[in-house]
Amino acid sequence: MSNLKxxxxxxxSGLAVTLLVGSNVQAESDNHVISQPTGSVANDQERLSRPTSASKQRQHQTSHRTGRSEPMLAQATKTEIAKKSHRLILQVNSNEPAIMNLVLNNASNVAQYYGERGEPVSIEIVTFGPGLHMLRDDTSPVKPRIEVLAMSHPEISFRACGNTQENMRKSENRDIQLIPQATVVASGVVRVMELQEQGWSYVKP
Structure with a gap:
């Protein structure tokens, strides 16, 4: 009887120990399961708050575009403006001294304007018809002024119509001498037209 008791x-006693141990193991397991999501959420938040390499690269590219490209573009624009070349045609087809002087005034003013700004300019004074007298050595009323202007402003050139020169030669039965600053072109009108087609500005007095 004593042995049975x-x-x-x-x-x-064995059952009690088993139950106690099982309860402790389950509690530890539950604690582990509950604490795991908390760590995952914290890790996820940390990963979300930490910039990725792709986002860093995008930020660098944005910074590069806004921080460096715009000043470089502005500098390129300034350089392009500074190097822009201006080209002007002035026509003379009248034998009036007042018209010739007006054209020379315009040429001188334009050359001085862009010269003071350091911008290149080319000016062609094209003569034809009665305007050829402006460049004739024997009849030009503005020859002394052209000599001075040509020395002070080499960007101004003078063109004489070859057709007009030939017609005057036939009409007067003698050679038509031009001043040294004049360059003969085949046709004054064609010269004006071709320069306009190349983008030159055209002014007629």
Whole structure:
């Protein structure tokens, strides 16, 4: 009888220990499961707050575009403006000294204007018809002024119509001498037209 009681007590003690150990193991397991999501959420938040390499690269590219490209573009624009070339045609087809002087005034003013700004300019004074007298050595009323202007402003050139020169030669039955600053072109009108087609500005007095 005593042995049976002892055996019963041993069984009961064993069951109690088993139940106690099982409860502790389950509690530890539950604590582990509960704490795991908290760590995952924290890790996820950390990953979200930490910039990725792709975002860093995008930020660098944006900074490069806004911080460097715009000044370089502005500098390129300034350089392009500074190097822009201006080209002007002035026509003379009248034998009036007042018209010739007006054209020379315009040429001188334009050359001085862009010269003071450091911008290149080319000016052609094209003569034809009665305007050829402006460049004739024997009849030009503005020959002394052309000599001075040509020395001070080499960007101004003078063109004489070859057709007009030939017609005057036939009409007067003698060679038509031009001043040294004049260059003969085949046709004054064609010269004006071709320069306009190349983008030159055209002014007629």
């Amino acid at each position: 002892s055996a019963a007590m041993a069984i009961i």
